[in-house]
Amino acid sequence: MMDYxxxxxxxxxxxxxxxxxAKEHGNEIALREKDLGLWRPFTWNDYQTRVRDFAxxxxxxxxxxxxxxxxxxxxxxxxVAAEVATxxxxxxSLGLYRDVLDEEASYLLNYGEAQLVFAEDEEQVDKLLAxxxxxxxxxxxxxxxxxxxxxxxxxxxxxxxxxxELGRARATREPNLYDKLVDATKGQDVAILCTTSxxxxxxxxxxxxxxxxxxxxxxxxxxxxxxxDDEYVSVLPLPxxxxxxxxxxxxxxxxxxxxFVEEPDTMMNDLREIAPTFVLFAPRVxxxxxxxxxxxxxxxxxxxxxxxxxxxxxxxxxxxQGKRSGLANAILxxxxxxxxxxxxxxxxxxxxxxxxxxxxxxxxAMGVPLRTLYGxxxxxxxxxxxxxxxxxxDTTGVPMADSVExxxxxxxxxxxxxxxxxxxxxxxxxxxNPEASVADIRDGWMLSGDAGYFNANRQLVxxxxxxxxxxxxxxxRFSPQFIENKLKFSPYIAExxxxxxxxxxLAAMICIRYSIISKWAEKNRLSFTTYSDLASRPEVYxxxxxxxxxxxxxxxxxxxxxxxxxxxxxxxxxxxxLTRTRKVxxxxxxxxxxxxxxxxxxxxxxxxxxxxxxxxxGTTQRVRTTLHVxxxxxxxxxxxxxx
Amino acid sequence: MATSLEVRxxxxxxxxxxxxxxxxxxxxxxxxxxxxxxxxxxxxxxVNCISGRYKPTEGQLFYxxxxxxxxxxxxxxxxxxxxxxxxxxxxxxxSVLDNxxxxxxHLLKNNFLTGSLYWLTGARKEELEHRRKVEEIIDxxxxxxxxxxxxxxxxxxxxxxxxxARAMALEPRLILLDEPMAGMNFEEKEDMARYVVDLNEExxxxxxxxxxxxxxxxxxxxxxxxxDFGRKIAEGDPAAxxxxxxxxxxxxxxxxxxxxxxxxxxxxQESAA
Numbered sequence: 001m002m003d004y005x006x007x008x009x010x011x012x013x014x015x016x017x018x019x020x021x022a023k024e025h026g027n028e029i030a031l032r033e034k035d036l037g038l039w040r041p042f043t044w045n046d047y048q049t050r051v052r053d054f055a056x057x058x059x060x061x062x063x064x065x066x067x068x069x070x071x072x073x074x075x076x077x078x079x080v081a082a083e084v085a086t087x088x089x090x091x092x093s094l095g096l097y098r099d100v101l102d103e104e105a106s107y108l109l110n111y112g113e114a115q116l117v118f119a120e121d122e123e124q125v126d127k128l129l130a131x132x133x134x135x136x137x138x139x140x141x142x143x144x145x146x147x148x149x150x151x152x153x154x155x156x157x158x159x160x161x162x163x164x165e166l167g168r169a170r171a172t173r174e175p176n177l178y179d180k181l182v183d184a185t186k187g188q189d190v191a192i193l194c195t196t197s198x199x200x201x202x203x204x205x206x207x208x209x210x211x212x213x214x215x216x217x218x219x220x221x222x223x224x225x226x227x228x229d230d231e232y233v234s235v236l237p238l239p240x241x242x243x244x245x246x247x248x249x250x251x252x253x254x255x256x257x258x259x260f261v262e263e264p265d266t267m268m269n270d271l272r273e274i275a276p277t278f279v280l281f282a283p284r285v286x287x288x289x290x291x292x293x294x295x296x297x298x299x300x301x302x303x304x305x306x307x308x309x310x311x312x313x314x315x316x317x318x319x320x321q322g323k324r325s326g327l328a329n330a331i332l333x334x335x336x337x338x339x340x341x342x343x344x345x346x347x348x349x350x351x352x353x354x355x356x357x358x359x360x361x362x363x364x365a366m367g368v369p370l371r372t373l374y375g376x377x378x379x380x381x382x383x384x385x386x387x388x389x390x391x392x393x394d395t396t397g398v399p400m401a402d403s404v405e406x407x408x409x410x411x412x413x414x415x416x417x418x419x420x421x422x423x424x425x426x427x428x429x430x431x432x433n434p435e436a437s438v439a440d441i442r443d444g445w446m447l448s449g450d451a452g453y454f455n456a457n458r459q460l461v462x463x464x465x466x467x468x469x470x471x472x473x474x475x476x477r478f479s480p481q482f483i484e485n486k487l488k489f490s491p492y493i494a495e496x497x498x499x500x501x502x503x504x505x506l507a508a509m510i511c512i513r514y515s516i517i518s519k520w521a522e523k524n525r526l527s528f529t530t531y532s533d534l535a536s537r538p539e540v541y542x543x544x545x546x547x548x549x550x551x552x553x554x555x556x557x558x559x560x561x562x563x564x565x566x567x568x569x570x571x572x573x574x575x576x577x578l579t580r581t582r583k584v585x586x587x588x589x590x591x592x593x594x595x596x597x598x599x600x601x602x603x604x605x606x607x608x609x610x611x612x613x614x615x616x617x618g619t620t621q622r623v624r625t626t627l628h629v630x631x632x633x634x635x636x637x638x639x640x641x642x643x
Numbered sequence: 644m645a646t647s648l649e650v651r652x653x654x655x656x657x658x659x660x661x662x663x664x665x666x667x668x669x670x671x672x673x674x675x676x677x678x679x680x681x682x683x684x685x686x687x688x689x690v691n692c693i694s695g696r697y698k699p700t701e702g703q704l705f706y707x708x709x710x711x712x713x714x715x716x717x718x719x720x721x722x723x724x725x726x727x728x729x730x731x732x733x734x735x736x737x738s739v740l741d742n743x744x745x746x747x748x749h750l751l752k753n754n755f756l757t758g759s760l761y762w763l764t765g766a767r768k769e770e771l772e773h774r775r776k777v778e779e780i781i782d783x784x785x786x787x788x789x790x791x792x793x794x795x796x797x798x799x800x801x802x803x804x805x806x807x808a809r810a811m812a813l814e815p816r817l818i819l820l821d822e823p824m825a826g827m828n829f830e831e832k833e834d835m836a837r838y839v840v841d842l843n844e845e846x847x848x849x850x851x852x853x854x855x856x857x858x859x860x861x862x863x864x865x866x867x868x869x870x871d872f873g874r875k876i877a878e879g880d881p882a883a884x885x886x887x888x889x890x891x892x893x894x895x896x897x898x899x900x901x902x903x904x905x906x907x908x909x910x911x912q913e914s915a916a
Contacts (some may be wrong), residue, residue, distance in 0.1 A: 036778035036788060147783070148841060265788040 002219035002227065004253055012187025012211035015051065015088035017252040022048035025255065028228070034262040034270055044255075051078070052178045053087035053158075056167035059177070061116065061140055065090035068112035068193065071098040072105075072127075073120025075260050076145045077158055081520050082118040087191045087210055088181050094193040094205070095239030102127065106134040107202055113433070116140040118160075122148035129154060152619060169478055175238045189209020191369055193431050194241050196377045206432035216380040216425040217249035223400040224347060224385060230256035230277045231344070233266050241381040242280060242351075272341035279348050283355040286370075289340065290359045301548065307331050315365035324367065325366045342368055347372050351382065351396070353483075356489040357554075360393040372396045374462055378427045378446050384460050394554050395459035401419050406460060408446065409454060411609075414558045415453040416477045418466050420445045453481065455556075470501035476508065476558045483551070483559065484584065489515050490547040495571045497584055498561065499597055507600050508564040511571055512542060517543075520581060532568040532625050541566065545630055552632065563600055565627045569613055600629055647672045647849045648693065649818055653702035655688055655873075663699070663873045665666050670817075670866075672720035675843045675850045677860045680870035681893065685716070686853045687729060689870070690819050693851070694726045695719050706817070718748050725815030727806045729822045737788060740777065742794050746771045746812025754789075780808050781846075784838060798817040810847075818842065820852040824859060826859065832856060836863055860887060869893070880914030 011017040019029070020043040031042040042050075043375040063069070069086040072091060079095075086093040094112050096105060098120075107428070115137055119125045125143050128135070128224050129152070133556050143149060144160040171178060185191075191210040230541065232251070236243040251258045253372035256278070259272040271279075281289075297308045309333025318325035337343050348363070351373040361371045373382035374396035381406045384492040401404055404423040411417035422445045429437035440447050451469050452462040463469070464479030480498040487496040487508065492512040498504035506564055510534050520543070521528055528534040544566060550559040590597065599607040607627040614620050648670045655663040664684045670676045671793060678686050691697040695716035703712045705906050706722055715724075727747075733742050739793055751769065781790055783806050789797055803823060810818055824832045825837065836859050843850045854860050860867060861881040869877040869884060871893040884890055 036775065036782055036786070038778075147845065223789060261785045263785065269788070 002254070003522070004221050005215070006262070007253065008187075008214045008218050009496075012214060013056070013087055013182075013185040013191065013250055014084045014214075014248060015182045015185055016291075017214065018044070018048055018051060019179075021252065021255060024285055025228075028255070029257055030136045030251070030255070031080070031258050031260065032274075033077050033260040034266075035137070039259070039260075039273070039299040047077070047081065048130075050081040050164070051084045051088060052171060053164035053167035054081055055181060056170040056178060056262050057084060057142075057163040058089050058091070058167075060115065060166045060170050061182075063089060063091060063116060067091045067116075068094050068114045070094050070096055070109055070112070070114040070117035070126045071100055071238075072100070072117060073144070074244075074264065075247070076120060076144065077260065078118065079238055079567050080258075081143075083192075083248060086353060087185060088178070088190070090181075090185060091327045092190060092193050095195075095237075097237050097239050098124070100127075102131060102134075104203070104347070106131045108195065108205075109135045109138060110263060111202075113137050116142065121145035122297065125149065125152070125157065125321075130620065131624055149275040152345050157474070159200055161578055162430075170370045185210075187214070190428055190431075192244065192378050194244065194399060194427075204433060204436055207427060207428040207431050208380065211248045212427075213245065213380055213424040216423070217253045219244060219401045219423075219425070220382070220402065221246070221250065223387075226250060226256050226347075228255040228257075228279065230346075231259060232256050232272055232278050233259045233261060233267075233271050233274050233276045235261055235264070235271075236537040237534070238281065241375075243292070245381045246280070268341070272339070275341050275344045277346045278346050278388045279345065280373075281348075281350060283350050283353045283359075286350055286355055286363065287359050290362050293336065293340075312391075316361060319361060325365075328365070329367070336366055336519075337368075338371075342366070345369065347371070349382075351375075354485055355393065355490075357393050358489065364391070372434060374446055376421075376446070377419055378440070379423065379448075380425055380427070383421065385424060386459075390457070390459075392455075392457070392459055395455060395457075395461050404551070411445075412471075412475055412477045414476055414556055416451060416463065416469075417453070418463065419448040419450045419452045419460070423445060451477065453533050453556075454507070472500050472506070473502055476560045479561055480584075480586070483508075483555065483561070486551045486554065487548070490551070492544060492547055494519070495572070495578070495582075497586070499600070503601055505562045506559065507597075508548065509567050509589075509596070509600075510548075510564055511567050511569075512544065513538060531570065532623050535568055536625050536628070538628075539631060545632070548630075549632065561632065563631050565596075565600065565607070565629045568611075568623055568625050568627065575614075596627065605629055645672045647674070647706070648672070648851070649705040649892070650689070651703045652693055653698055653704065655685075655692060655697060656700045661873050663692070665702070666870070666873070666879055667702075668875065668877050670851060672816075672847060672849055673800055673843070673847060675839070675852070675863060675865045676868045677852045677854055677864040678870060679854065679857070679860055679867060682778060683872075684792065684870040685873040687821055687871055688854060688873075690726065690821055690851065694819055710893055719751075720760035720813045720815065722815035723814070725810040725813040725817070726809045727803075727821055727823060727826065731799075731802050731806055732811070733794045733802055735793070736761065738791050739765070739789050739794055739797070739808075740781075743777045743780060743808045743812050744803055746809040747777065749813065776814075777808075777812060780811050781887070783811075784808050785799070785834075797855040800827050800835075803827065803831075803835070804838070807835075811842070815848060817849045817851065820850060820854075822853050822855065824854055826855055832859060839863060896905060 011020045028043040029041045029044050030047045031046045067343045069091050071082045073079055083093040094114060096108060117128060119128055119141050121143060124142060128141055139156060140158060141156050142158050142160050142163045144362050146159055170422045188209050188211055190207040192208040193205040194208055196206055207265060232246055234243065238247060241386055247258050250256060259274045261267050283550060297305055311328040314325040315328035316335060346369050348370045350370060360370060371386035371391055373385045374383040384399055407420045408415060408417040409420045426446060445570050449466055450462055451464055452460055453465040455461055463482045469477045469479050478500060483498045484496045487493050492513055493510055495511040497509045498506060514531050517534060517540060521534060526537060526539055528537060532539060548561055548564055573580055578583055579585060596607055609627055610624045612620050646669050650666060650668050653663055653666045658805065665691060675797060675803050678689060680686050688697060692699050695714055703710055781787060784807065786804060789801060794802060807823060824835050827835060839850060840863050842848050864881055866879060867884045867891050868875060876889045876893055877887045
């Protein structure tokens with residue numbers, strides 16, 4: 001394997017690395033873009049020429065060291081070239097998400113004092129022109145796609161071709177200028193401004209040094225090797241840190257080929273044509289791929305459905321024993337991998353949120369080497385990953401190298417606390433915001449704001465944002481949402497509320513998923529009348545108890561659910577019990593169900609309920625039922641009281 | 644500006660039904676011209692006369708100064724006239740790509756026999772050139788994701804777009820769009836309006852459009868003609884047409900009584916009936 005750290009020592013900025021690649025591998029393919037239905041290759045020489053023209057074009061327009069240059073649009077070769085060109089003149093690249101809102105775009109462009117923006121097409125140009133006086137410093141807009149641009153006569157607009165022409169002319173006049181510029185770039189200088197996800201206020205801009213990104217990529221590559229034979233399809237947003245790491249950092253360092261899809265909605269098709277060796281998708285993308293497969297199987301012939309069932313059963317059975325099933329591969333998985341474009345996949349990742357265990361197993365059985373990664377923008381994206389062969393869907397893996405140090409601060413008795421990290425390549429602080437930098441960095445350690453712990457195998461488990469944690473009366477921290485999400489991965493559970501803040505132990509109020517459980521009941525010849533009736537059946541309780549016990553098995557003892565009941569109605573946003581995005585409103589629920597919650601913690605086995613449900617159409621219904629509380633044993637006063 | 648199409652005193656009768664009565668108008672090169680009117684006003688009839696499906700009972704049609712009244716429908720694409728249909732007319736079992744390729748048919752030099760000798764007769768090279776043109780249209784209309792899908796499986800809005808693509812593949816100088824936005828949701832309409840404008844501005848095609856959505860018509864048309872019961876009742880720029888009292892009465896209804904000239908108001912007994 002290549003010594004990537006040594007290569008970074010040789011060329012510690014993007015333009016230097018690009019020049020080195022062009023010199024050594026000029027005619028090899030660096031990038032591909034699908035255009036007019038065909039994959040068009042860009043060699044390292046083409047890449048280098050485009051970057052040179054752009055860089056000298058920037059110089060011609062009077063830009064230089066320290067200037068911030070914005071880039072907005074779909075993932076395209078010009079996007080990447082614009083970033084490397086910005087670095088070549090000593091500028092700072094600022095990627096904007098393609099669906100950024102006006103307000104945020106103007107905030108970021110003003111904050112960075114950007115004078116020039118690379119905008120892909122009419123859509124993005126429209127957006128920038130609409131900002132008008134709100135971005136007074138913006139002097140140039142370079143667009144790559146001329147379609148629809150005829151109607152504008154704004155003096156700030158220039159086509160990428162004309163802009164590159166400017167650079168080419170300068171290169172003819174001063175053939176050595178570009179090399180001099182590249183020689184002057186320094187790896188430790190800030191080169192990238194990366195927006196951090198601001199959930200409440202304006203996003204902050206993390207200052208990243210290109211040399212550090214490359215070094216971090218070298219660390220990453222040592223843990224998860226890639227090389228020139230690898231194919232990557234770039235579909236994640238380029239302003240996002242992980243895509244920066246893959247497309248620019250790793251792309252330049254290990255020369256894996258980067259492929260740009262034709263349009264976002266042709267992604268699955270283009271993915272299949274390329275058959276990448278590595279993919280990173282958000283959990284919901286993996287979920288939707290799995291759901292698509294299941295939906296398509298339902299439309300297939302009975303014979304194919306039968307094959308699918310046999311294949312899945314045999315595949316999952318083999319997976320449980322840590323093996324692969326040859327039969328399943330022959331009748332199902334080989335074809336499935338081909339359909340999804342996963343035939344050449346050597347490495348696959350997910351991150352950002354939890355992925356359901358069933359989906360995880362589905363892909364693992366298929367032979368997709370799925371792993372979870374975890375990281376933050378400030379720490380250059382991922383820094384923990386599952387080691388090959390030690391994949392545990394409940395964790396986010398281990399630090400990629402010894403140089404990545406992870407500490408758990410303010411841990412409770414069970415080791416749950418804030419994840420605090422440092423590594424030699426982390427960010428240099430927030431741009432023009434030293435207060436925020438001081439708040440988030442202590443003695444060189446970055447406070448992630450996430451809560452987590454190390455499990456028995458020394459793998460990191462990330463639970464939730466630290467501010468969303470609750471604490472039991474014994475001072476044990478837990479994340480209600482984390483456990484609720486785990487419960488909701490069960491097809492039988494629609495909603496769940498985990499209780500326990502200020503109490504002795506954890507309990508759950510669960511809403512059954514009526515559509516699925518009613519089918520299940522029909523199949524099992526169980527008669528029922530209404531939701532409330534179904535939710536009070538002992539058979540249903542038994543079914544749900546198994547689901548809760550499965551979840552409990554994945555949790556440390558202190559976070560296990562010791563009692564649960566099935567609610568007589570579904571939680572509803574119209575009743576104020578959920579937000580419109582279906583998040584549990586704990587305050588409302590604690591108040592509304594105070595009687596029931598008290599009864600659970602009193603240790604009652606049955607709780608009589610007599611209440612009125614108001615439906616959306618205004619009608620009301622009186623509900624009289626008895627809720628059973630299932631005690632799962634465990635520990636603490638609840639168990640004692642129940643005895 | 645040169646005249647693209649001139650319609651001179653065209654009447655069309657089906658037995659006793661007078662579909663069109665003495666309709667005359669002229670469309671300039673590069674114009675986006677809309678024809679509006681209530682149901683049964685004769686909009687599609689006039690478009691069918693232009694495209695050659697109907698032969699006018701009286702009157703003449705001139706395209707680029709040439710009399711095309713008696714030309715067969717299949718002779719017109721060669722002159723540069725293309726059209727789409729109000730009710731979709733795609734080949735449902737063919738792919739989107741093949742449907743659009745059909746639009747290139749009159750531009751192909753190879754025929755059934757020479758085409759079978761693929762390499763020898765240059766059919767291969769010819770197909771590649773045409774495929775490129777088709778891909779440009781696919782790119783223009785954002786049809787990439789359905790390029791290889793069977794036309795019949797697509798949503799209505801997409802099929803409308805494929806039909807437009809096929810008409811564009813003819814490389815017409817004058818394109819007739821018969822209700823391109825009918826049955827579409829707001830978003831699809833917005834997209835289609837953008838394509839029509841780009842068609843006109845980027846590709847320089849003269850566009851004749853029949854459309855019911857007044858918002859779209861008034862927003863994007865250069866000039867509008869209004870038909871009612873087969874007669875032309877108004878013609879001019881959108882704002883002027885919108886303000887025309889005849890148009891209000893015939894087409895837009897009379898919600899705003901105050902704006903209607905008392906002389907133009909219908910007789911009392913009629914409104915009582």
